[in-house]
Amino acid sequence: MRTELEGLAAENLALRGQLDALLREARANEDKLRRFEGLEHRLIGAGSVVELVKLLLCDYKPAFGIDSVTLSLLDRELELSRLLKTQGEPELEALRLLPLGDELEALYGMTPRPWLGPFDARRHGDLFGAVRPRSVALLPLLRRGELIGSLHFGSLDAQRYDAQAGTQFLERLAAIVAVCLESVLNQERLKLAGLTDMLTGVHNRRYFEHRCQIEIAQARRHHHALACLFLDVDFFKRINDSHGHARGDLVLRTVGLLIQAQLRAGDTVARWGGEEFVVLLPRAAAAAARDIAERIRQRIAVQQVPAAAGQVLNITASIGLAMLEEVDGSAADATLPAVAERLVAAADAALYRAKQGGRNLVVGPGIGALIS
Numbered sequence: 194m195r196t197e198l199e200g201l202a203a204e205n206l207a208l209r210g211q212l213d214a215l216l217r218e219a220r221a222n223e224d225k226l227r228r229f230e231g232l233e234h235r236l237i238g239a240g241s242v243v244e245l246v247k248l249l250l251c252d253y254k255p256a257f258g259i260d261s262v263t264l265s266l267l268d269r270e271l272e273l274s275r276l277l278k279t280q281g282e283p284e285l286e287a288l289r290l291l292p293l294g295d296e297l298e299a300l301y302g303m304t305p306r307p308w309l310g311p312f313d314a315r316r317h318g319d320l321f322g323a324v325r326p327r328s329v330a331l332l333p334l335l336r337r338g339e340l341i342g343s344l345h346f347g348s349l350d351a352q353r354y355d356a357q358a359g360t361q362f363l364e365r366l367a368a369i370v371a372v373c374l375e376s377v378l379n380q381e382r383l384k385l386a387g388l389t390d391m392l393t394g395v396h397n398r399r400y401f402e403h404r405c406q407i408e409i410a411q412a413r414r415h416h417h418a419l420a421c422l423f424l425d426v427d428f429f430k431r432i433n434d435s436h437g438h439a440r441g442d443l444v445l446r447t448v449g450l451l452i453q454a455q456l457r458a459g460d461t462v463a464r465w466g467g468e469e470f471v472v473l474l475p476r477a478a479a480a481a482a483r484d485i486a487e488r489i490r491q492r493i494a495v496q497q498v499p500a501a502a503g504q505v506l507n508i509t510a511s512i513g514l515a516m517l518e519e520v521d522g523s524a525a526d527a528t529l530p531a532v533a534e535r536l537v538a539a540a541d542a543a544l545y546r547a548k549q550g551g552r553n554l555v556v557g558p559g560i561g562a563l564i565s
């Protein structure tokens with residue numbers, strides 16, 4: 194009888210212990226859910242790709258005591274690479290942009306599902322960079338059944354991510370991340386559409402006018418040079434007339450790309466309208482700006498654009514160059530829009546002289562400075 198009672202008491206104690214453990218786990222889960230919901234709201238509120246990526250890569254680790262968080266995103270069109278670059282984002286070590294989908298497909302196979310278990314160097318390669326976690330959670334990011342990326346959590350605790358553990362939390366997180374990513378990308382696309390020339394993909398005039406004022410303010414504040422180029426494709430009407438408007442459009446796209454290829458990060462190129470492009474070169478003194486303009490002119494002159502029936506089209510451009518110091522010297526009190534207008538007008542006037550001088554020329558800065 195006594196032993197039976199003792200047995201019951203021991204069982205009771207064990208049950209109470211289990212109950213306590215369950216209660217502790219429930220409280221911990223509740224706490225985790227609260228932290229998770231907090232981060233979830235911030236993910237939903239992210240206003241840019243950079244903000245979203247930083248939230249995932251930087252804020253998740255301390256909030257959930259994860260040792261390593263990395264992210265791979267599919268970037269077939271290099272759209273994300275461009276976005277991160279224009280947002281001045283230095284490379285984030287934990288973010289990998291993949292131009293092809295094969296790496297993701299190899300990781301998840303035909304039916305992507307979250308994967309929890311021990312880290313396997315052969316299979317997981319350098320998903321976690323220099324960190325060697327002991328257990329990992331790999332979460333496929335899916336939109337409409339397509340793999341668009343993969344989020345990886347790594348823990349130094351071998352028990353943390355276990356194949357038997359429930360994946361409800363993680364699946365919900367992956368679904369939210371994928372939706373948020375698509376949503377911020379769409380927001381970025383909309384923002385860019387208002388500032389981009391749809392035909393050539395370079396900035397539009399509206400963006401240029403805004404950017405020009407910012408660059409003038411910066412140049413004044415830091416006493417550095419600012420050069421402006423005004424470029425016009427020579428005899429463009431003839432190209433349209435003899436080869437058709439579609440071929441003319443191709444020429445404009447090509448010229449936009451060729452200009453862009455000669456510029457540094459921080460320079461700005463925009464389509465002013467028709468066959469005219471404008472360029473801003475911050476911190477370029479007159480001699481350096483002339484070299485850049487000359488390089489652009491030469492690059493365009495050697496480019497052959499494919500035309501109908503195996504023919505090729507040769508193009509040239511004329512470029513006018515003006516320096517901020519020419520138009521801003523005696524009028525430090527001039528408003529930014531007025532100075533920006535004068536700067537572009539001075540470059541346009543130099544362009545006019547290049548056309549008068551025979552085209553396929555760079556002219557400026559200053560009156561009569563014919564340099565090639």
Ligand SMILES: Nc1nc2c(ncn2[C@@H]2O[C@H](COP(=O)(O)OP(=O)(O)OP(=O)(O)O)[C@@H](O)[C@H]2O)c(=O)[nH]1
Binds near residue numbers: 437442468
């Ligand atoms: N294909 C195409 N043509 C355009 C576009 N915008 C303007 N144009 C054409 O560009 C041509 C510009 O011609 P002009 O201003 O006479 O200049 P040009 O023939 O380049 O002569 P110069 O500048 O004096 O060397 C016009 O025929 C416009 O119709 C466009 O988006 N696409």
